[in-house]
Amino acid sequence: xxxxxxxxxxxxxxxxxxxxxxxxxxxxxxxxxxxxxxxxxxxxxxxxxxxxxxxxxxxxxxxxxxxxxxxxxxxxxxxxxxxxxxxxxxxxxxxxxxxxxxxxxxxxxxxxxxxxxxxxxxxxxxxxxxxxxxxxxxxxxxxxxxxxxxxxxxxxxxxxxxxxxxxxxxxxxxxxxxxxxxxxxxxxxxxxxxxxxxxxxxxxxxxxxxxxxxxxxxxxxxxxxxxxxxxxxxxxxxxxxxxxxxxxxxxxxxxxxxxxxxxxxxxxxxxxxxxxxxxxxxxxxxxxxxxxxxxxxxxxxxxxxxxxxxxxxxxxxxxxxxxxxxxxxxxxxxxxxxxxxxxxxxxxxxxxxxxxxxxxxxxxxxxxxx
Amino acid sequence: xxxxxxxxxxxxxxxxxxxxxxxxxxxxxxxxxxxxxxxxxxxxxxxxxxxxxxxxxxxxxxxxxxxxxxxxxxxxxxxxxxxxxxxxxxxxxxxxxxxxxxxxxxxxxxxxxxxxxxxxxxxxxxxxxxxxxxxxxxxxxxxxxxxxxxxxxxxxxxxxxxxxxxxxxxxxxxxxxxxxxxxxxxxxxxxxxxxxxxxxxxxxxxxxxxxxxxxxxxxxxxxxxxxxxxxxxxxxxxxxxxxxxxxxxxxxxxxxxxxxxxxxxxxxxxxxxxxxxxxxxxxxxxxxxxxxxxxxxxxxxxxxxxxxxxxxxxxxxxxxxxxxxxxxxxxxxxxxxxxxxxxxxxxxxxxxxxxxxxxxxxxxxxxxxxxxxxxx
Numbered sequence: 001x002x003x004x005x006x007x008x009x010x011x012x013x014x015x016x017x018x019x020x021x022x023x024x025x026x027x028x029x030x031x032x033x034x035x036x037x038x039x040x041x042x043x044x045x046x047x048x049x050x051x052x053x054x055x056x057x058x059x060x061x062x063x064x065x066x067x068x069x070x071x072x073x074x075x076x077x078x079x080x081x082x083x084x085x086x087x088x089x090x091x092x093x094x095x096x097x098x099x100x101x102x103x104x105x106x107x108x109x110x111x112x113x114x115x116x117x118x119x120x121x122x123x124x125x126x127x128x129x130x131x132x133x134x135x136x137x138x139x140x141x142x143x144x145x146x147x148x149x150x151x152x153x154x155x156x157x158x159x160x161x162x163x164x165x166x167x168x169x170x171x172x173x174x175x176x177x178x179x180x181x182x183x184x185x186x187x188x189x190x191x192x193x194x195x196x197x198x199x200x201x202x203x204x205x206x207x208x209x210x211x212x213x214x215x216x217x218x219x220x221x222x223x224x225x226x227x228x229x230x231x232x233x234x235x236x237x238x239x240x241x242x243x244x245x246x247x248x249x250x251x252x253x254x255x256x257x258x259x260x261x262x263x264x265x266x267x268x269x270x271x272x273x274x275x276x277x278x279x280x281x282x283x284x285x286x287x288x289x290x291x292x293x294x295x296x297x298x299x300x301x302x303x304x305x306x307x308x309x310x311x312x313x314x315x316x317x318x319x320x321x322x323x324x325x326x327x328x329x330x331x332x333x334x335x336x337x338x339x340x341x342x343x344x345x346x347x348x349x350x351x352x353x354x355x356x357x358x359x360x361x362x363x364x365x366x367x368x369x370x
Numbered sequence: 371x372x373x374x375x376x377x378x379x380x381x382x383x384x385x386x387x388x389x390x391x392x393x394x395x396x397x398x399x400x401x402x403x404x405x406x407x408x409x410x411x412x413x414x415x416x417x418x419x420x421x422x423x424x425x426x427x428x429x430x431x432x433x434x435x436x437x438x439x440x441x442x443x444x445x446x447x448x449x450x451x452x453x454x455x456x457x458x459x460x461x462x463x464x465x466x467x468x469x470x471x472x473x474x475x476x477x478x479x480x481x482x483x484x485x486x487x488x489x490x491x492x493x494x495x496x497x498x499x500x501x502x503x504x505x506x507x508x509x510x511x512x513x514x515x516x517x518x519x520x521x522x523x524x525x526x527x528x529x530x531x532x533x534x535x536x537x538x539x540x541x542x543x544x545x546x547x548x549x550x551x552x553x554x555x556x557x558x559x560x561x562x563x564x565x566x567x568x569x570x571x572x573x574x575x576x577x578x579x580x581x582x583x584x585x586x587x588x589x590x591x592x593x594x595x596x597x598x599x600x601x602x603x604x605x606x607x608x609x610x611x612x613x614x615x616x617x618x619x620x621x622x623x624x625x626x627x628x629x630x631x632x633x634x635x636x637x638x639x640x641x642x643x644x645x646x647x648x649x650x651x652x653x654x655x656x657x658x659x660x661x662x663x664x665x666x667x668x669x670x671x672x673x674x675x676x677x678x679x680x681x682x683x684x685x686x687x688x689x690x691x692x693x694x695x696x697x698x699x700x701x702x703x704x705x706x707x708x709x710x711x712x713x714x715x716x717x718x719x720x721x722x723x724x725x726x727x728x729x730x731x732x733x734x735x736x737x738x739x740x741x742x743x744x745x746x
Contacts, residue, residue: 054746063662063743084666090742091664097745101659103375105382110373117372118664162663174746206746 009072010170010202011037011060016069018055018225029055030225033069039169040200042193042215044207047222053206054174056222060204061093061172062086074169091118094163094201096173100155102147108134108158109143115162133161137191153184160188164195171195173205177212189215221262229262236261239341242287242314263347269334278331282321284342288313291338297330310335322348376676379649387681390645394685395692397638397725401718402693404630406700410708411624415617416610417547417707418483422462423493425586427609428576428593431602435616436481437549439464441572442601450576453592455584460489461573463558465565466550467532471521478519480531481550482510484561491577494542497555503539504557514541515705516552523552534564545707548617578603635725642729646678650736655745662742671734678730682722690715 016033019026029052037043045053058064060073062081071078074092081089102111112130121129134143137157147155156179163171171192177185189212192203205216213219221229240257264287269275275286275293288311295309295317311317311332321328322345381387413420418436419427428450430440450459462485469480485491487505490498497511504510510531512523521529528537536554544553562568580589586605593603604612618624650657660670697708 057746058743061662063741063746087661087664087666089664090662095659095662095745097659099655099745101655101745103378103656103659104653105378106373106375110375110378113373114375114660115663123371 008039009036010039010041010074011035011204012070012072013060014070016056016059016066016071018052018059018064018067028225030059033225033227035220035227035230037170037202037204039202040196041217042196042203042205043218043220044205044213044216045220045222046207047228051222052225053222057172057174057204057206060170061095062089091166092168092170094166094168094171096156096160096163096171096176098175098178100147100159100179102155102158102162104147107144107146108139108150108154108161111147111158112162112165115165119166129165130161133165134158137161138187152179153181153187156180156184156188160191164191167199167201169199169201171201171203173203173207175207175209176205177207177209182211185209185211229259231258231262235266235341238289239264239287242289242341243316260343260347261341264341264343267340267342269338269340271334271336273334273338275332275334275338275340276318276328276330278328280328282318282326282328283345284318285316285322285345285348286318286332287316287341287343289339289341291340292335293317293332293338294335295330295332319348376673376680379653379673380677380680386645386648390641390681391685393641393645394638394681395689397634397641398682398686398689398718398722399692399696400634400637401631401721402689402714403696404627404634405714405717406693406697406708406710407706408618408624408627408631409711409714410706411548411617411627412614413707414545414547415614417545418464418481418553419610419613421492421494421497421542421544422577423491423579424460424577425580425606426578426590426593426603427606428459428578428597428601428603429574429609431599433602435613436464436547437466439574441569441574442576442597444571444573446597446600447576449596450578450593453589453596455581455589456578456593457581458579460486460491460577461558462491462575462577463561463565463568464574465561465568467564469520469552469554470530470533471519472527472529473521474519476519478517478552479550480520481547481553482531482561482564483553483555484558485555487557497542500540500542501555501557504555504560506557507563508534508536508560509539510536510554510556510560511540511542512538513544513553515543515545517705520552532564536560536564545705548621548623576601631721635721638722638725639728639732642678642681642726643732645681646674646729646733647736649677650674650733654737654740657737658740658742658745661740662745670740671737674733674737675726675730678726678733682726686719686722690718 013033013035016030017028018030019028021027033056045056047053055064059066059071062073062078066078074089076089078086103114106114109130112134113126116126116129131143134140137160139154139157139161142150142154147158150158156176160176173192176188180188192205193215195201196203217233219231219233220227236258239261240254243257243260290313292310292312295311297307317332428442430442432440444461447459447461450456462483464481464483466479466481468477470477485501487501492498500511516523523538523541525538525540528535530536531554542555547553558570562570578589578593580586590603590605597603657670657673660673661667694710697710700706700708
């Protein structure tokens, strides 16, 4: 069974490290990268210059040798491949460069043909595919033109046509919209998104263009060679929506909620399972995604009566112990299957530090809860 | 059909391509001319001997080349004729003397070839048939392709050879050689009258014809054994090879043309290298893109090699036709027997290929630096 079949992932990177320079004086640019890409997923890789985005992209694209860790791309472990096998693997990947890198002496049709000719298709099929992709990209009347007769947007679309002509299962794009105006840039990303949906291709885009963030399924942020956040946009949306329903987060800007989302982890609990127990030290903050929980707390009157509260999707709990440092004052039990997002204590405090307003509001909320 | 990337690259920048083609064409033309002159020198070196009809040549052991033949005693001819397989033996006298142009009164070196008019020493039977015309005193046949400095050398013209009156009675065709720009054929008697130091008894060459089926090498060996130390014998091919070797290896003529060929090949290599390396430099990102798309390195290299071959072949075609024209001009103006032959075309194709190979191999060093990872 191939690695891809085993994992179902287009890209899987585990503890990947990479260094430049000599053995005696290496400069590490990637540190323990763990990163997966699912079929049909559009991911945006962002981060400041020198953060290692390009190195990561070239490693995934089989353009550099993997030094440490395991990298599986389209079902093949890169470290086990020979040089010739790496070259063949590249034929299954669509590359889109910031500078289009078209062959200046060739027409748009011939540029695209250069990619198709790597596959074993006959001339008629080649021409049909070439015309189909160029037409789809709105270049049907520019097929016979050389790059120097095309506009910047048209050149980039030819480059995209070349990258997509063989219907790759993985597309790696480096700033594909950088040289384009807003409209052309939007068109380019729409095309990539459509490809991902129709062909179940995975698309990884390195970009600083905030205009296209809304099309991504995931946004991965790389800083100093480390993934500092790997956020599923759908998940972030769910978390932010849930948090906004909570009074204490309601008026926070979306950027802060997104930061919370980036730090949160998804956890599952079986029916009847204790999520937190009274008297334990607080270590996490919880937001319920689905299912319901029962909160059991002794009544303040001192008798053995227990107050029961039921919480459902969008509700949160566990913040009191984190704020006060006191042990848990209640037990929370899953009533049915519960999916919850959790935020570790250190991230919770870090977030509080950033917003006095939030902290005040939390304290107010706690006041009313107690 | 695959996309002809090399061809498209070769013609993308037309001005640069044309300049490149001109440079490479010039180098190939230079190779054609140098090899042409070299070939002409080979032909010229044996022009006289090539006219003569013999299987074995008997010469003095001092014989170095046409200009320094030496002589040997004629009275021993009977010993040679007595050797089995020897069919005939004709004496030949050759010497260079000063010929006076009757119009300009200038003197020029003239090769005089003296024969017994009764013999048939030439391969051209028509020429043998005209030998009786020179049997009379002071009569000679002149070379129809003599240089113009010798003046008019047609039948009826008279002039002086070593201050001796000679009358031209007809012409033959040989071509200017290295020892002299023209030649005449006279009788032995006229020759002895002109060159007083020459002797009837001491010819310069003995032309041996052998019986059909006899071995020239065996007979040459027997003659040498018989005549040693006063004479030695060489087969026709050895005799001609020795003469060519003298002019092409001992004298600087051959070295000069060989050096010329080398310089032309180096020039062509440098021009083609400059063109290709500029191409590689300009298109480095495109070559990296090919690698990123999944083309193997050898394909990427072949794009440049094919481009080099395109330039070389396209330059070869006009160079070939231009060299034909120049050969014709040189033949007409300088009377040099320079002619195109299939061997020379093959040699130039080979040298052009070597030139192309060297230039592309050098330019590939630059191409090896193209790294698809640098595209990001």
